[in-house]
Amino acid sequence: MRTLITVDQNASTPLTQQVYNAWRHGILQQRFFGGQRVPSSRELAQSLGIARSTVTTAYEQLIAEGYLVTKQGAGTFVCSNLPMHNLPKRRATLATRSRALAPAIPLSDFGRQLQSDNHIRPQPKGWIDFSHWDPDLTQFPFALWKQLLQQQLRRLGGSNNPLLLDYSSHAAGYWPLRCEVAKYLARTRAVVCKPEQVLITNGSQQGLDLTARVLLNANDKVLIENPCYSGARQVFAATGAKLLPAAIDEQGLRCDYSGKDVRLLFVTPSHQFPLGVSMSLARRLELLHYAKQRNTVIVEDDYDSEFRYHGPPLPALQGLSDDVAIVYCGTFSKVMFPALRIGYLVVPDSLVPVLTQAKWLADRYTPLLEQAALTEFMAAGHLERHVRRMRKLYGARREALVTAFQQHFGAAAVISGIDAGMHALVQLKDNMLLARAEQAKVKLRPAAQSYLGKAPPHQYLFGFSSLSERVIKEGIKRIG
């Protein structure tokens, strides 16, 4: 008998699997044809010199999957009604399929937009990176955080804590955390809300994304700050909305768009990203008036509000008005550590059900273990203690940055936007700076990418939160 298939007794793949694979691939590659009789398990076992049960098991699977059929009394055959003509002939084995075969897959408008815009950048090694988003991870009380997680772990699976294990009603977030967040925001940001209005999200990015999807249709008008946090701009643009850039001056966002139909307005009043301006009270009241007149929803990203070095923190816009719809948004990843994917929205009552439902549809809910640990972290006052410590630390680094610029650049560097936050905006005059920084292994962040349209030249963001004073001095010296 001609050997239809071969097996390798020394291979690591089990023999049953080898027999199965050989028939399956042979059929899919049309080496065998529909209606062709296959040898009996006894015959094949004999010719291959393997146990009959090995063949029987493989045959059973092939029959179950429809590759082979048994006809009572006649034997086993390759299934004859498989639409084989549909498959390409002489294809490579399944295991070695190549990239080249992948078809071109057309993307949605949203998808196309994403491809051209890559915001995931590897951190260069051995460089000094004036990152404007990284907190100093060496300063976070991880021992304490681990203890809290461990406490929650001990409860996990216990009969007294079914909450951490099932699907039920966590879409809006872990209730005790929602209560803590409401209290925290009332205390530190003068936000006025009930815990029911607090929704827990995977960082502020998800909060913005869900808000955009729930409120915006294609061609709706959205007023955004220009320059603007690109993560926000992208999620608004993703809905197909029209983005209208609004200028920033020393008082903050200027609502000088006179159209009537602005659906949504995005603003970072505490510490405008990236310019660092705090919006004045007068401008805040104007903004509320503007939004009220047009029934515009304000999305307030309370970015970097925790770290204020000069004067008391300005309370949130959200607490200033109760007749304008404000979606207030924040995150713990900047004040704690980025891998903690927990943020929050505070929304008007009427948006609670629809945003809860949107979160459920997006990914059900934010993982509960970390939410529970964070609840304890906040309730025991650790969060506020940590913020106070970091404010002091970052304040010293901010000083170091300013001093270093004065020393190495003098009047050639104009620093602004550093009453609060984790970065400074620096206006330079030097055309060669980027090239020199590249050579000196200093990673700079041009502000240009935050602008819609033309950006003023030579504006840079200098983050100071993740670098020691020594490294900050060294970095500015290198490029000076």
Place this chain on the structure above:
Amino acid sequence: MRTLITVDQNASTPLTQQVYNAWRHGILQQRFFGGQRVPSSRELAQSLGIARSTVTTAYEQLIAEGYLVTKQGAGTFVCSNLPMHNLPKRRATLATRSRALAPAIPLSDFGRQLQSDNHIRPQPKGWIDFSHWDPDLTQFPFALWKQLLQQQLRRLGGSNNPLLLDYSSHAAGYWPLRCEVAKYLARTRAVVCKPEQVLITNGSQQGLDLTARVLLNANDKVLIENPCYSGARQVFAATGAKLLPAAIDEQGLRCDYSGKDVRLLFVTPSHQFPLGVSMSLARRLELLHYAKQRNTVIVEDDYDSEFRYHGPPLPALQGLSDDVAIVYCGTFSKVMFPALRIGYLVVPDSLVPVLTQAKWLADRYTPLLEQAALTEFMAAGHLERHVRRMRKLYGARREALVTAFQQHFGAAAVISGIDAGMHALVQLKDNMLLARAEQAKVKLRPAAQSYLGKAPPHQYLFGFSSLSERVIKEGIKRIG
């Protein structure tokens, strides 16, 4: 001097805060007017009988926030250029704002659709709930899981594991987990992929949502199974795509839509949800041919493939073809526990960058601690061991359900779709069943809500995975 404001020395609110609040509210409520002189800190402290520094601190904050202004040599005044006319007069205090004041906020088409469709249902207590999605949580090896999490926790924050702490390049998932998932799917589901093609998501729901957003524009045609998993239907509909229902017969999905322009096709070949059919090989090949002809992307939700009670598991559609674009999607929440929000997509090479970017934009990345613990759980073989154990346990419960129906309903109940999965489809004839079940405290799940358009009457899903054999028998007896 007339007392402009009052404080309560016995209240728990600090006196500084009280002074600040009193002025702020008074100004916002227009009890005080722009340009009005405020008493000096010494005057006010005296009249209220409190320390001068208390008043000074409050004033400093009010000045910093723009409520008050100081004029050199003249004193302190209520700011005169606040656009107060914009604020409503005689408003309630900020703390007591009521729901009634919330404005009506128009929603996007997506948002409106969400409101009418509430899929978060509270679990009734004391009832027998034939839930078709809950695994038996009492059987999960939580002690082991905690150990693995604790191991990861010990590494957290250590200098040898910066990966768990920063933002860098985790958008596609934790690399070691992506490798484990690729191996696992190759071994158990004959999925053919490199780890680079595996993307980690927050459960399969997020995988479907991201896929839909990246591939579908409004009015694109999407072929979906009818009946269909509603979570999938919703995310496809959310893009504005047109849903074309395709019928299911005993061989699975029938591609009888003859149009040329189907962008995407959603299918659950392993265990059709909710009918429970396994798609035949012949039908699978037809489906691939259909998709190839039209350059249609197939989204394969390998739902419930782990639990097969009858015959060997059918390999995934994904492994059958390399010239059709298939997005393969699955989750660990059904085989482990729902609160573990980890699922995966396996996608063609060309979709990896855009889906990674979409994930980054949606919520950055899935929390890493659980991803790292899951990696160990899989690498040590615990996952497959657990699946084997549960398959045996669920198999016995499935038997109990069938037997109980035979006993209490006889020929009046036709059970199908139980070769695999966590539920049976039961066709009954009884018009009064829902009412009787309600009375007997048995929660039933009509299949009707999974249909687009008219549904056959009296079809129910009976989940058997989370109930003991005793409770299953009791439940069927109660409604019998």
